[in-house]
Amino acid sequence: xxxxxxxxxxxxxxxxxxxxxxxxxxxxxxxxxxxxxxxxxxxxxxxxxxxxxxxxxxxxxxxxxxxxxxxxxxxxxxxxxxxxxxxxxxxxxxxxxxxxxxxxxxxxxxxxxxxxxxxxxx
Amino acid sequence: xxxxxxxxxxxxxxxxxxxxxxxxxxxxxxxxxxxxxxxxxxxxxxxxxxxxxxxxxxxxxxxxxxxxxxxxxxxxxxxxxxxxxxxxxxxxxxxxxxxxxxxxxxxxxxxxxxxxxxxxxxxxxxxxxxxxxxxxxxxxxxxxxxxxxxxxxxxxxxxxxxxxxxxxxxxxxxxxxxxxxxxxxxxxxxxxxxxxxxxxxxxxxxxxxxxxxxxxxxxxxxxxxxxxxxxxxxxxxxxxxxxxxxxxxxxxxxxxxxxxxxxxxxxxxxxxxxxxxxxxxxxxxxxxxxxxxxxxxxxxxxxxxxxxxxxxxxxxxxxxxxxxxxxxxxxxxxxxxxxxxxxxxxxxxxxxxxxxxxxxxxxxxxxxxxxxxxxxxxxxxxxxxxxxxxxxxxxxxxxxxxxxxxxxxxxxx
Numbered sequence: 001x002x003x004x005x006x007x008x009x010x011x012x013x014x015x016x017x018x019x020x021x022x023x024x025x026x027x028x029x030x031x032x033x034x035x036x037x038x039x040x041x042x043x044x045x046x047x048x049x050x051x052x053x054x055x056x057x058x059x060x061x062x063x064x065x066x067x068x069x070x071x072x073x074x075x076x077x078x079x080x081x082x083x084x085x086x087x088x089x090x091x092x093x094x095x096x097x098x099x100x101x102x103x104x105x106x107x108x109x110x111x112x113x114x115x116x117x118x119x120x121x122x
Numbered sequence: 123x124x125x126x127x128x129x130x131x132x133x134x135x136x137x138x139x140x141x142x143x144x145x146x147x148x149x150x151x152x153x154x155x156x157x158x159x160x161x162x163x164x165x166x167x168x169x170x171x172x173x174x175x176x177x178x179x180x181x182x183x184x185x186x187x188x189x190x191x192x193x194x195x196x197x198x199x200x201x202x203x204x205x206x207x208x209x210x211x212x213x214x215x216x217x218x219x220x221x222x223x224x225x226x227x228x229x230x231x232x233x234x235x236x237x238x239x240x241x242x243x244x245x246x247x248x249x250x251x252x253x254x255x256x257x258x259x260x261x262x263x264x265x266x267x268x269x270x271x272x273x274x275x276x277x278x279x280x281x282x283x284x285x286x287x288x289x290x291x292x293x294x295x296x297x298x299x300x301x302x303x304x305x306x307x308x309x310x311x312x313x314x315x316x317x318x319x320x321x322x323x324x325x326x327x328x329x330x331x332x333x334x335x336x337x338x339x340x341x342x343x344x345x346x347x348x349x350x351x352x353x354x355x356x357x358x359x360x361x362x363x364x365x366x367x368x369x370x371x372x373x374x375x376x377x378x379x380x381x382x383x384x385x386x387x388x389x390x391x392x393x394x395x396x397x398x399x400x401x402x403x404x405x406x407x408x409x410x411x412x413x414x415x416x417x418x419x420x421x422x423x424x425x426x427x428x429x430x431x432x433x434x435x436x437x438x439x440x441x442x443x444x445x446x447x448x449x450x451x452x453x454x455x456x457x458x459x460x461x462x463x464x465x466x467x468x469x470x471x472x473x474x475x476x477x478x479x480x481x482x483x484x485x486x487x488x489x490x491x492x493x494x495x496x497x498x499x500x501x502x503x504x505x506x507x508x509x510x511x512x513x514x515x516x517x518x519x520x521x522x523x524x525x526x527x528x529x530x531x532x533x534x535x
Contacts (some may be wrong), residue, residue, distance in 0.1 A: 001296040091296075092296045093246075093248060093295050093296070094297075094304070098304065115295075
């Protein structure tokens with residue numbers, strides 16, 4: 001089954017608190033994580049790392065009969081913002097959760113990985 | 123006429139078959155949602171027909187045939203979904219039982235027990251706790267939605283919605299119907315917690331009108347026995363079964379003639395079920411032999427100390443206090459600390475116990491037994507005004523009529 005793993009962004013303050021050396025280490029662990037699980041066929045799409053949420057622009061439904069509206073900022077004001085994602089292909093939710101639990105980014109700040117199944121149009 | 127005992131008998135017949143049928147059908151058609159709906163429909167049909175005509179000679183065969191027919195109907199309606207066509211073809215062949223009731227294409231109902239994998243899926247941590255209980259009762263135990271709603275004191279619409287959402291999540295999120303290979307102890311704890319919560323719902327909500335309500339406590343003991351049988355190497359599974367057996371042994375003494383709840387201190391211990399106490403103690407000894415203590419074994423040990431005391435006055439409180447001290451290492455929850463404070467009151471008096479209880483005020487502000495315990499301790503300390511305030515607070519937070527009656531009686535003294 002295919003799932004999207006959505007990694008929340010620890011935010012600049014958490015990375016700063018971790019220190020430069022530690023941040024570099026975690027980044028390296030992330031690259032290794034992608035390489036390892038990609039080679040094993042568990043990551044089928046490496047997705048993307050996103051620029052900070054401060055760079056986001058949102059296009060949302062306008063008033064009835066009018067064009068969509070462009071809004072500055074993210075579409076939802078939440079504490080947890082997505083910092084990146086990838087697509088994995090594993091047997092079941094337990095396997096997806098086990099994989100998400102090894103995400104190196106969880107070591108920095110108060111972060112999370114959301115595991116969402118992908119709709120199968122097959 | 124068939125009264126509640128006949129219904130209880132029918133419920134047992136259903137319970138023996140429901141989980142296996144759901145698991146077997148889910149595996150055959152690859153869709154727990156459809157399988158569960160088909161079995162549920164068969165159960166409702168069965169209860170109606172069996173109440174009218176009495177149970178058939180082979181209730182399992184009856185349910186199997188009805189469930190498969192319903193599954194085929196459902197799959198036919200869904201046949202637009204191409205993925206279901208193959209499953210439909212397999213099932214259509216299987217739906218007409220051959221002579222002797224054996225049916226091809228679907229695992230035999232007396233094959234390997236698939237209820238445990240189903241139970242692990244229903245109790246998956248990815249599901250909300252309330253949904254885990256409702257879905258377990260429906261898919262594994264075979265309760266109807268109406269029975270679940272009455273047992274859990276919720277509306278039928280709410281119960282139905284929880285079940286539907288949980289099943290969809292199992293199917294859509296890819297929750298596997300299997301016993302986990304990793305972190306078995308942790309996931310088993312989740313399962314045992316659901317069984318224990320179901321037992322508590324039955325044990326605590328039972329009151330004057332309990333004849334009208336499903337005996338959830340008995341269903342929970344049945345579930346605990348299923349887990350303990352399938353996982354004989356897991357002492358906590360045995361521990362939970364021991365606990366529920368020991369608590370169940372008090373059942374004949376828990377209600378007065380008028381249906382009111384009788385506290386442990388006031389129960390007529392000659393009415394306790396001696397055979398159940400012996401069985402619970404034996405189960406606990408078997409669990410303890412594995413030398414992996416846990417919270418259910420320790421709670422069972424506490425229940426066993428109560429069971430050993432001939433009278434309330436004979437209770438070995440120092441032993442109980444020591445067991446609570448051990449229990450706290452496995453379960454440091456405020457409720458356990460509250461119960462420990464009660465034991466402390468018996469060993470060291472009400473003053474230190476009250477100090478301990480008052481420290482739990484933030485966590486247990488909305489828990490009626492926190493206020494009821496405080497009321498009792500303040501009463502022992504001859505602080506009647508504060509005792510009454512605490513008692514009123516407890517009353518305001520209690521929904522269960524039997525418990526309300528007890529608190530009222532205390533307020534009146």
